[in-house]
Amino acid sequence: xxxxxxxxxxxxxxxxxxSDTATVRSNDVKYLLMIYMNPTTWESLSEEDRNEVIRxxxxxxxxxxxxxxxxxxxxxxxxxQSATVQVRDGVPAVTDGPYVEAKEYLAGYxxxxxxxxxxxxxxxxxxPDARFTAMEVRPIIHSAxxxx
Amino acid sequence: VTVKYLLMIYENDELRxxxxxxxxxxxxAGDAKFQQEIRESGExxxxxxxxxxxHARTVRVRDGVPVVTDGPYLASKEHLASYFVVDCEDLERATxxxxxxxxxxxxxxxxxxLLTRGGTEM
Numbered sequence: 001x002x003x004x005x006x007x008x009x010x011x012x013x014x015x016x017x018x019s020d021t022a023t024v025r026s027n028d029v030k031y032l033l034m035i036y037m038n039p040t041t042w043e044s045l046s047e048e049d050r051n052e053v054i055r056x057x058x059x060x061x062x063x064x065x066x067x068x069x070x071x072x073x074x075x076x077x078x079x080x081q082s083a084t085v086q087v088r089d090g091v092p093a094v095t096d097g098p099y100v101e102a103k104e105y106l107a108g109y110x111x112x113x114x115x116x117x118x119x120x121x122x123x124x125x126x127x128p129d130a131r132f133t134a135m136e137v138r139p140i141i142h143s144a145x146x147x148x
Numbered sequence: 149v150t151v152k153y154l155l156m157i158y159e160n161d162e163l164r165x166x167x168x169x170x171x172x173x174x175x176x177a178g179d180a181k182f183q184q185e186i187r188e189s190g191e192x193x194x195x196x197x198x199x200x201x202x203h204a205r206t207v208r209v210r211d212g213v214p215v216v217t218d219g220p221y222l223a224s225k226e227h228l229a230s231y232f233v234v235d236c237e238d239l240e241r242a243t244x245x246x247x248x249x250x251x252x253x254x255x256x257x258x259x260x261x262l263l264t265r266g267g268t269e270m
Contacts, residue, residue, distance in 0.1 A: 082258055085256060099256050
């Protein structure tokens, strides 16, 4: 299973005044680039292909770090380590495995901030997994963090 | 030592359509309360709400050519509606948090450990 390197970066804000950094942002929109993986596809790749995927992620991260479009990225643990929690009549029931039953699972994601959907799609096409499985691109409509 | 977990909330159009206005207001209030609690406890890293699945695009590159199709990648009634990144003690705590989120009472919340390497989010 691929371990996508995570990296940390805040998109540089472009403040017009030093006292107003939190509210002044560009008109960019955040997009979630979701990496789906099919275990059979991954296992069918040669060592060379796998290394190329890993290098491809490093290269992709370099590009979006330099362009300032990177917000965050995470790689998920394997599906066997996931759990689904459902509460019925106040009682939590925990089952192993993902919520949606599918051959493919979410392996990781990039959260990017860019100026158009076309650009988000262009970025998705640069992620190496797009060559073997696919990337899903979804606009973000609401964000919050540790600070209000 | 804390670990980051992803709490994923799936949406089902049918279920969503069945909500009364009161149900909806309750979900929104429950979400706000949950966010406030985990922000105060220091466990909230970030939360992102996704646009409707009709706005999703799937990108495949074959022989160097990007092919873009409308809609989510997985053909499923359920699609990802939002997610929380939380930083907490262990899987038990992450599960406890998931169970407190309003969506756990309707559909379900998926909990995944995140692999972190060389950095943290935000």
